[in-house]
Amino acid sequence: MTEAPRLDRQVCFALYSASRAATAVYRPVLEDLGLTYPQYLVMLVLWESEPKGVRELGEELGLDSGTLSPLLKRLESMGFVERRRSGEDERRVAVHLTPAGRSLSSKASGIPRHLADAAGLSAEELEQLRTTLERLTQALHRAH
Amino acid sequence: MTEAPRLDRQVCFALYSASRAATAVYRPVLEDLGLTYPQYLVMLVLWESEPKGVRELGEELGLDSGTLSPLLKRLESMGFVERRRSGEDERRVAVHLTPAGRSLSSKASGIPRHLADAAGLSAEELEQLRTTLERLTQALHRAH
DNA sequence: CAGCGGTAAGTTGTGTGCAATCTAATTGTG
């Protein structure tokens, strides 16, 4: 009969806590824009390049249509995006930014600084953390 | 008019992705025990020391009663814990393990190894990652 | 001892995540 692992030794719990803490820091800032954190992620992707199909958004964010469909519907009802059925392939839905959605980009530009300021880590440490996390995520996806 | 930040530069997104990927690796293993990841976290805390009040559980995991109350109700209906109103202080609810809940501990002992194996990082890297994440979480909580 | 402030837990409502299923459209194959 082996021992149960201690909570405070687990990387997984550290990830879970840090992720929720980071989202909590973003929340009040994003509230000013009327966005939740996942909605903000979708907007970030669209600000880089649009229009995008639902599947493409899902691949970049690691989310499926079960999450994205209602999320996009909310973004549309808030007037930040528009969904248009593709003419060539009627299955596809192209997600476009509206002018309101595009102009939100400038208001959002200062947001990542909030995390950096609150993080209590140096720029190098943050950069190294990001790299490690990306390697970890890739490896976990391969294992899954 | 400043630029929108790039998604792939953001530590916050790296955290969010890594955390979900880690949970995804745990999911099939925990499914064998009949637990979700947050339920497993609660069990981990109780395996260390029980009984515990709802508030204490919440402090250790960073969750509030809005999350814990229904989660504990599910753990109770599965027969892993028992909730008893305290006699001295009728506001408090003590969460006890049942024999079934206690015996689950041995089946769960191999679980953290799954993440370590799938992580593709050395033990030292994992240890350093955990330490960095804990520092980050602390700092973010102070900022929030 | 009356009642007021504070605390513990539960409830409600909204928004994810994710598995499973469904519908409609397209593509590949004989």
Add this chain to the structure above:
DNA sequence: CACAATTAGATTGCACACAACTTACCGCTG
């Protein structure tokens, strides 16, 4: 061309997270 397999997206159901609110209870103070 018929038609099975595949694909894009939406829907359903369940379990978190979290804010806001409610209820019940405790402890303190006048």
